[in-house]
Structures are given as structure tokens and as C-alpha cells.
Amino acid sequence: MKYISFLLALGITITLAIYVSKPIGPVPPIATLIDPNHGFWQNMISEDDLAETEVLLEGLNSPVQIVYDKNLIPHIFAQNEEDLYKAQGYVTAKHRLWQMEFQTRAAAGRLSEIVGDVALELDRMTRRKGLGYGAELGMDFLKESDPETLRYLEAYASGVNQYINSIGPGQLPVEYKILNYRPEEWTPYKSLLLLKYMSDMLVGDRDLEYSNLRKILGEQMLNKLYPDYPKDADPVIESDKVWEFEPLEIQKPDSLEYPDDLLSMKPLEQPLPGTGSNNWAVAPSKTKNGHPILANDPHLSLNLPSLWYAIQLTTPDYSVKGASLPGALGVISGFNENIAWGVTNATKDARDWYKITFQDEQRKAYKYGDQWRPTNFRIEEIKVKDQDAFLDTVVYTHYGPVVYDKSFRSERQDVNFALKWTVHMGSNEQKTFLLLNKATNHEDYNVALDNFTAPAQNFVFASKNGDIAMRIQGKFALKWPEQGKFFMDGADPRMEWQKFIPNEQNPSTLNPNRGFVASANQHPVASSYPYYVFDNSYEHYRNRRINGKLREMEDITVEDMKKLQFDDFYFQASEALPTMLNLLGGDYSKEGNTEKYIKQLKEWDYYADPNQKAPTLYYVWWGKLYNQIWQAWDDFGVSVVKPNSYQTIQLLKNEPNDSIFDLEKTQEIENAKSHVLKSFEMMVKEISDWEQNEGDYAWANFKQTSIQHLVPQFKSFSETNVYTGGGAGIVNATSERHGASWRMVVELGDKPTAFGIYPGGQSGNPGSKYYKNFIPVWAEGNYLDFNLRSQKDTTNLLYQTTLK
Incomplete structure (x- = not known):
């Protein structure tokens, strides 16, 4: 039956490829596609039918064992971390290669190479925002300051590439066959690019819109309709928190001038409505078993293949399990023998815009104070399938790239705006997760978070010794009130970000008296926090529901936390x-x-x-x-x-x-x-x-909740009309196209007890029985048992592979 279903789905997709060729690019060679030895027939076989007991992998220091459970979740047992990440790269590519490469192509502004000029506008926008530039700075940062992380990234890339080199045309994921291209070499740069892409997915700004509203409504009406701090706000960090540090001084300059005309540019894409997350942890004093319990459910677009890939990574020193991002090292949201952690978006304004005054039309210099500063030019060559390459000239200032100019999204010749964004500052977010994976206590957690710059995230924490914590982490500019709320004049040095808030002064809490910590994309802090905090998109409902329930609950169990994650109260x-x-x-x-x-x-x-x-x-x-x-x-x-x-x-x-x-x-x-x-x-x-x-x-x-393939035109590879409740703004935030992309609940006793689920499956192959087998479980609010597995455990064993 599964073969018939897959054949039907593939037939519909190929038909769409033929009749809707504009959105997905030129039609593939049909003879190649239906070739019984190399075409789609080879994608009808599930992974357990192709199981290998041994695989040779170059560069390993010791053999690595991979144990797959009945849901195709790999448990990797390695003797050292370099082998561990090489094996992770190999295994992830084996199941999610097309997804990994497609997402990093999107992040690099390279979709036009495979789908044609329909993606040109998107590629231009991606490059003008400087995602590739930010990843390049990240690589420079690693080379200068963290050779160990770079070595692990290279090991991961080696594992990916050895898998790519081991497969012939028949074993290629079906999307390559339909779109008629082949995978290219994986590099550490691509892993960093993926993390920058996640930052872009989660950050928003409304400087353009607020600038227009300020001019249209006036400040009094603007402040009434768009208050920085509404009366019912229930912030991430408890309102009665006492801040025990001496804040850095910052004063708003007098008589600042903002661009005073209405701005008619098309704004950047913002995070889609419904993008958000929940996380919380409850203290031992509030739980039935006297152990802390942590829960996390990030809300993102519901896609196939799933954003997440479940995995366990084990060395002689630690064992970690949870949700990984295909293309990145380690586990992003998960737990080990000692701690658990999870993330939600902190929705904090981290991008600002500066109006640039060029000296002349050549744009070789721009005004800054009483001087003219030189610009840099970056030529972006965007290759377009079956067409000539498109050359886009992007001007860079010390603020960042000039995104809006006479050639892009501006109806006026004299409007030029540069983007200042922490993504362009060189950082090492990858190290945060490598350290969290083997952290043992709250101190380790803080050390790990010190490496995290963007996007701003609420990191929840619990440990088996009873600690619970929350920290809002990112690299946050020290701003005077309303700085960054509107477009600013780049010629005025007083508009600069002056300093950054020290990590130890970022909002955080440890073991608060109320017995829980929680975040749901709401205001981070009460007005007593000494620094200016602003974002246009704080959440106002999920957080109050979660906090209200956690305040009243006692003798809390894991089942209570599962029920709260699936809470449908509107x-x-x-x-x-x-x-x-x-x-x-x-x-x-x-x-x-x-x-x-x-x-x-x-x-x-x-x-x-x-x-x-x-x-x-x-x-x-x-x-x-x-x-x-x-x-x-x-x-x-x-x-x-x-x-x-x-x-x-x-x-x-x-x-x-x-x-x-x-x-x-x-x-x-x-x-x-x-x-x-x-x-x-x-x-x-x-x-x-x-x-x-x-x-x-x-x-x-x-x-009509749907879980859509990453190429929307491949409708037959999607899951439509999923029967489930919830909605945007509800704790179970399952709307039409968004929802809990991963749900995890962990109780940290002597041994952790864990449960997890996501709406998809471990396989990226639509012909596999593991492609979307988790969806019914997820839709009904159920979970998989997700405990750590020992190397000798044979329960629910699917198959084992040894890498030699």
C-alpha cells in the first residue's frame, strides 16, 4: 500500500513540475526520472530495508556504533567528540541531505541556481541583508579564537561529504531528481550559515513602519496605540526581581533629527504570525516527585522534512539527546544526565536602520559627522538557472549593508538605508550548544550562553540538583529610550550604538520564589530593569495562560506538563x-x-x-x-x-x-x-x-492545519487537513501553517525521564514509512518515550551500524 501511495504522490508532483514549471524551474529529464535503476523507484524503499551493518568512514580515530530505535532515531556512541561529530554529519546527511543543502542555499541567496529567476528577488534580499557576510565573519572569528569548534565543524563536514561521495544517482533524494541538480560539497561555512538563517527567521523590526506612524499619528497617539509596556504584561523574568548590579550610564541626546518624510519602501519580511515558542521549568517544591521538570515547544512553520532531527550523542564523558538542526552540530533543545534546556525567541529588537547620505551618485563616500567616510562595494553574483548571472552591487558602510537603495525596494533615487545587525559582528553560537550538550550545572550553562550573540533567545534551564533558571541571551546594544524604534540619521554620530550590555547584566533569574520560570515571547522584564527594552511584537496571551496555570499548580507531574503544552484555552x-x-x-x-x-x-x-x-x-x-x-x-x-x-x-x-x-x-x-x-x-x-x-x-x-513540503509546489509531499486543535496565541499554538515544531518534557531525577515529539518523521524521503509517521502522534498531543539509551539496550531496536 505504501508503494501505491508513494507512486501516486510522485506522479502528482511530476505532473505539477510539468504544468507549473515556472514556480519550480525547468522540468527534469523524464527518462532519467523514471529510470528503474536511478530514478524515483529507488526512493520507494525505507531506511530499515537498506540497513548496513558496517560502513567505512575515513579519518575516524575509533569505531563508532549507531543504534537506531524503532522510529529511526539514531543513538551515536563514539569514543571522542571529533568522531562523534563526524558520525553525526554522516548520519544526518543520510536522512536529511536535500533539506540541509536546500536551507543553506536559501540562506546564501542561491535558490535561483536551482529554480530559476522566480527566486531572484528573494536571493537579492537575502544577500542584501548580509547573511553570507555574517557567516564569513563567523568563520573569521572561529579561525582567530576557537580552533576546536572549527575542527569539530570540519569533522561534521567530512562526515556529510563522505556520505555524498558514497551515493550514486539512484540514491539521491527525490527532490534532486525532480529539480534536476546534484548536491555539492558541505563546508563549516554552511553550518554557520544555517545558524544565521535561523536568526533571520526569528528576528523582526518595524523601524520603517514606526517611522511612518510617528509622522502620521504624532507621538501622543503613537504612544497610546503602541505602548512600550502594556498594563497586563507578565514578563519572562518575575516582576519583583531585584537587579543587583550597577547599570552602565546612557543618556538620550537632545534635539535629535529623524528622517521626516513618509517612506514608501517595501519592508523586509517579518517573522510570520504564529512564529513563537513556549518554555518553562518548575522547581522541585512544586512537583509530585520532588524533581525539577522542564518543558519546551518552539513554534515555527510546519514543514516537511521537519526542521528538527531527533538524535542521541554519546561519548565516555556524557550522553545528550534531543532535537538537532540538520546541518548544525550537537543538540539544540534537549537534555543529558545532569541538565535539560530549551529555547524560545526573545523577540528583542536587534536590527536598526540608518539613513545614508552619499557624497555623490558614485556612492564611494558617505557623510558621518563633518567627514566623508569611504564605502566598500560587494558584488553579489547570483547565478540563475538557464539564464545569465545577475550582478547586484551592495554598498557597505560601517553600520552594515545598504539594503534599500535606488536599485532595490525604493521608489526614490535619494533614499538609502543601511542595516545594523548583530548577525554581522562575528560570533560563535555553535559553541553554546556544544557546551550545553555536556554541561553539568548552572555555572556550565552560563559559560555556554556567554558565547551566544544572535538571535536573542530565552534559555530555560533545569538540573537534577534542583536548580531552575531562565536567561535572556544575545548581544544587546546599550540604547537610550526609543533608540532603534525609528529610522535614524546615519550622518549623526550620536545615533550610534554606544556600548553593549554585559552578559552578566542580561535579564536572568535563578530559583525564583514563585517556584517556576517561563517564557512565551512576551515582554522580557518589568519596567524596573534599568535598560531600555523594546520590540514591536511581544506576545500577550500564551504567557499569561502559562504563568497563571503554573502559579496555581502543585504536585506537578510530567503528565501535567504534557497537558499544559497541549492546552487549547483561547x-x-x-x-x-x-x-x-x-x-x-x-x-x-x-x-x-x-x-x-x-x-x-x-x-x-x-x-x-x-x-x-x-x-x-x-x-x-x-x-x-x-x-x-x-x-x-x-x-x-x-x-x-x-x-x-x-x-x-x-x-x-x-x-x-x-x-x-x-x-x-x-x-x-x-x-x-x-x-x-x-x-x-x-x-x-x-x-x-x-x-x-x-x-x-x-x-x-x-x-485546516497543513504541514507543507519546503518546496510549496510539491503538494503531494505535504500533509494537509491535520485534525488538531489550538491556534495562534494559544498555548497549543497550532494554526494553519505554524505550530509546535518540537515538544519536549523532561523530569530530572537520578536518571532523566523524557518525552518528545515533532510533526514529521526522521526521514527526509517522502517514499519512506519514517517520513511523517510522527504526525498522528503529535496531532493528538501524545509523545514518544525519549529516555537516554545505553549502548547495550536492545529494546525497540530497528538496526545497528558500525562506522569503522
């Missing part, structure tokens, strides 16, 4: 819907299905479970209402960011007759009730139409 709806129903009153048409919808909304318990209908009604109504209220923002003619859902709900609750609700383009005077009534009518029509055309509007049917 906190936003619980705060907004009563106000919406109150404003609506009885002033609506009673025709059709209206009364049924009202009854379902009034009886709703606010859980977004997959079989419930009320979440669909609320979701559609809220979306219509939000767009009704802020529709005038679409008419500004420039890029802006609309007020967030939290602030909108506060206005509905507390100021329903505020003039902000009135639409100037209409003759009527609108208030909150006007928008609630109008949006309700729109919701009724949409859901009635859905019932008529699609049938059941239960939440899972309406939400």
Missing part, C-alpha cells in the same frame, strides 16, 4: 468575546443561522478543541472586527503596522466611543458598536456560505 477570546457580545446586544438580524451562532458563542467554554464550532465563529468574527476597526490604516499609502489585538481589545473594553473608531471616509460617526455589528453580519455571511459549500465548520475543518 485566552484572547475569553477577554474579547464577552465585550463583543455585550456591544452587539440584540441589534442584529435574526434571520438564517444567526441565533444558532449566537447560542454556540454564548455557551462556549473558550477551548479551541478540534470538534468545537465556536472557535471558528469567534476567529472569523474577530478577524472581521479587527479589519473593520483599522481599515483606515490601509489608506495611508505607506507601510505601517496596525495596533495589536491586545491593544484593540483594550479600546473596545474601555473606550468604545473613542474617536479612533470613526472612519473619516464615511458620513456616519462610527464607534465600537458600529464595527462589532458590521463585522458580526460579515461573519454570519461567511460561515453560512461555508456551511452551504463546505459543510461542517468545526474548528479543525475550518482551520
Whole structure:
């Protein structure tokens, strides 16, 4: 049956390749693709049917044993770390080669090489942001200061390349065959590039939009609609934390001038809505067994192959298990015999923009104070499949690359803006995870985090000796209030980042009195923290739900933590819907299905479970209402960011007759009730139409969660209509295309007890039974037993391979 399914999926994909050749590039040679010895037939066999008992691997110091469990999770046993990472590279490439290379091509701005000019705009943007430049600086940093990490990266690359060199055309992943290209050599640079790519996925900025809003709204209205610190904020670090350090001094200069015209450039892509994460740890005093428990579930795009690859890495000195990133060394979120750790995005503004004034059109010098500084030119040659290469000239200033200029995303000849970003500063994030993998206590954890620059992350920690901790880590510029919130004048030296906050003064906490630490992308600290903290996208609901539950829970078990990770309570709806129903009153048409919808909304318990209908009604109504209220923002003619859902709900609750609700383009005077009534009518029509055309509007049917192949056009390699609840802003943050990309719960007793799951499978081959076998388990909120495995353990054994 699996062969029939795979053949059907492949046939559909090839048909798409032929009939939709523009999005995915030229059609592959069909004769090669259907060749029984080299074509797709070879990709119909699962890994256990191709098991090898021995493999020769050059450069090993000692034999390495790899034990695969029944889910194809490798447990690598090596005698030293260099052999360990060489084996990790080999094994990861064996199962995820195409994914590894595709993602680093995307990070390098090289997709046009394999799919044609459809990716040219994306490649230009990637290169202009300087991801490759940042990875080059990372390589220089390693060569100068950390030869050991570089040696491990070279060992990993050797393992990858030995796998690449061992396979013929028949063993190539099917995506290479469809897109008609071959893998190239792996290098340490590519591993660093992958980590820069993750930073780009997780960082955002709204300097452009805020600059426009400042001009349109004025500072008073801007501060009202976009407050830096809302009243209900429940920060990552407990609000009563006492900061026991002497802060560095910083003062805002007087009479600063900002670019004063509206800016019509197209903004950079921001992290997509739904991108976020949860993590927490509870102290022994709050758990039933008297052991700390740690949980982590990063929320990212739901893709196949999965972003994560589960693995255990063991030497005589330590054994670590968890989720790795294919292409990077070690485990990113996981545990060993002594500690566990996990990460969430800290959503802290780490990119700033500077207006550059060039001396003339040649752009060889730019104004800085009363001087003209020389620029550097970087010629980006972007190869395009079946076309001539595209040459893009990017100007570099001391701030960073000039992303916006007359040739890119600017409608005006005189607008030039440079990007300043910590990714361009030379760093060694890889070392953080290498050290965490073998850390034994809180001190080791802190030493490991000192190496981490970008992206800003909330690192949760627990150890078997009972410690729990949270640290918000990154390289954070010391800024005066509002610095970096708007575009700045690059000619004014006072706009510079002056210093960086010392690592030991980054927000952190150890064993707080409340008995837990937690983060969910919310405000990092209370206003008592002595440094300016800003980001436009802090979360307002998941964090309050998690903190509220952890405050009230006692005798906590691992099962309690699993249940909390899968919690479907729609906190936003619980705060907004009563106000919406109150404003609506009885002033609506009673025709059709209206009364049924009202009854379902009034009886709703606010859980977004997959079989419930009320979440669909609320979701559609809220979306219509939000767009009704802020529709005038679409008419500004420039890029802006609309007020967030939290602030909108506060206005509905507390100021329903505020003039902000009135639409100037209409003759009527609108208030909150006007928008609630109008949006309700729109919701009724949409859901009635859905019932008529699609049938059941239960939440899972309406939400239609899908786990998409990395090439969206390869729809038959994706999983659609996954039956599961949750949603954006909910602890179980499973929306249409985003969700918990990895769930892990670990109790740290004498021996750790661990559980983990992600929505995919260990194999990157769509023809394998291990390609998406985890999805049903994940969708139902279940887990795999994820305990550390000994080398002699034969339970649930799939097969073993010895590298010699």
C-alpha cells in the first residue's frame, strides 16, 4: 500500500513540475526520472530495508556504533567528540541531505541556481541583508579564537561529504531528481550559515513602519496605540526581581533629527504570525516527585522534512539527546544526565536602520559627522538557472549593508538605508550548544550562553540538583529610550550604538520564589530593569495562560506538563468575546443561522478543541472586527503596522466611543458598536456560505492545519487537513501553517525521564514509512518515550551500524 501511495504522490508532483514549471524551474529529464535503476523507484524503499551493518568512514580515530530505535532515531556512541561529530554529519546527511543543502542555499541567496529567476528577488534580499557576510565573519572569528569548534565543524563536514561521495544517482533524494541538480560539497561555512538563517527567521523590526506612524499619528497617539509596556504584561523574568548590579550610564541626546518624510519602501519580511515558542521549568517544591521538570515547544512553520532531527550523542564523558538542526552540530533543545534546556525567541529588537547620505551618485563616500567616510562595494553574483548571472552591487558602510537603495525596494533615487545587525559582528553560537550538550550545572550553562550573540533567545534551564533558571541571551546594544524604534540619521554620530550590555547584566533569574520560570515571547522584564527594552511584537496571551496555570499548580507531574503544552484555552477570546457580545446586544438580524451562532458563542467554554464550532465563529468574527476597526490604516499609502489585538481589545473594553473608531471616509460617526455589528453580519455571511459549500465548520475543518513540503509546489509531499486543535496565541499554538515544531518534557531525577515529539518523521524521503509517521502522534498531543539509551539496550531496536 505504501508503494501505491508513494507512486501516486510522485506522479502528482511530476505532473505539477510539468504544468507549473515556472514556480519550480525547468522540468527534469523524464527518462532519467523514471529510470528503474536511478530514478524515483529507488526512493520507494525505507531506511530499515537498506540497513548496513558496517560502513567505512575515513579519518575516524575509533569505531563508532549507531543504534537506531524503532522510529529511526539514531543513538551515536563514539569514543571522542571529533568522531562523534563526524558520525553525526554522516548520519544526518543520510536522512536529511536535500533539506540541509536546500536551507543553506536559501540562506546564501542561491535558490535561483536551482529554480530559476522566480527566486531572484528573494536571493537579492537575502544577500542584501548580509547573511553570507555574517557567516564569513563567523568563520573569521572561529579561525582567530576557537580552533576546536572549527575542527569539530570540519569533522561534521567530512562526515556529510563522505556520505555524498558514497551515493550514486539512484540514491539521491527525490527532490534532486525532480529539480534536476546534484548536491555539492558541505563546508563549516554552511553550518554557520544555517545558524544565521535561523536568526533571520526569528528576528523582526518595524523601524520603517514606526517611522511612518510617528509622522502620521504624532507621538501622543503613537504612544497610546503602541505602548512600550502594556498594563497586563507578565514578563519572562518575575516582576519583583531585584537587579543587583550597577547599570552602565546612557543618556538620550537632545534635539535629535529623524528622517521626516513618509517612506514608501517595501519592508523586509517579518517573522510570520504564529512564529513563537513556549518554555518553562518548575522547581522541585512544586512537583509530585520532588524533581525539577522542564518543558519546551518552539513554534515555527510546519514543514516537511521537519526542521528538527531527533538524535542521541554519546561519548565516555556524557550522553545528550534531543532535537538537532540538520546541518548544525550537537543538540539544540534537549537534555543529558545532569541538565535539560530549551529555547524560545526573545523577540528583542536587534536590527536598526540608518539613513545614508552619499557624497555623490558614485556612492564611494558617505557623510558621518563633518567627514566623508569611504564605502566598500560587494558584488553579489547570483547565478540563475538557464539564464545569465545577475550582478547586484551592495554598498557597505560601517553600520552594515545598504539594503534599500535606488536599485532595490525604493521608489526614490535619494533614499538609502543601511542595516545594523548583530548577525554581522562575528560570533560563535555553535559553541553554546556544544557546551550545553555536556554541561553539568548552572555555572556550565552560563559559560555556554556567554558565547551566544544572535538571535536573542530565552534559555530555560533545569538540573537534577534542583536548580531552575531562565536567561535572556544575545548581544544587546546599550540604547537610550526609543533608540532603534525609528529610522535614524546615519550622518549623526550620536545615533550610534554606544556600548553593549554585559552578559552578566542580561535579564536572568535563578530559583525564583514563585517556584517556576517561563517564557512565551512576551515582554522580557518589568519596567524596573534599568535598560531600555523594546520590540514591536511581544506576545500577550500564551504567557499569561502559562504563568497563571503554573502559579496555581502543585504536585506537578510530567503528565501535567504534557497537558499544559497541549492546552487549547483561547485566552484572547475569553477577554474579547464577552465585550463583543455585550456591544452587539440584540441589534442584529435574526434571520438564517444567526441565533444558532449566537447560542454556540454564548455557551462556549473558550477551548479551541478540534470538534468545537465556536472557535471558528469567534476567529472569523474577530478577524472581521479587527479589519473593520483599522481599515483606515490601509489608506495611508505607506507601510505601517496596525495596533495589536491586545491593544484593540483594550479600546473596545474601555473606550468604545473613542474617536479612533470613526472612519473619516464615511458620513456616519462610527464607534465600537458600529464595527462589532458590521463585522458580526460579515461573519454570519461567511460561515453560512461555508456551511452551504463546505459543510461542517468545526474548528479543525475550518482551520485546516497543513504541514507543507519546503518546496510549496510539491503538494503531494505535504500533509494537509491535520485534525488538531489550538491556534495562534494559544498555548497549543497550532494554526494553519505554524505550530509546535518540537515538544519536549523532561523530569530530572537520578536518571532523566523524557518525552518528545515533532510533526514529521526522521526521514527526509517522502517514499519512506519514517517520513511523517510522527504526525498522528503529535496531532493528538501524545509523545514518544525519549529516555537516554545505553549502548547495550536492545529494546525497540530497528538496526545497528558500525562506522569503522
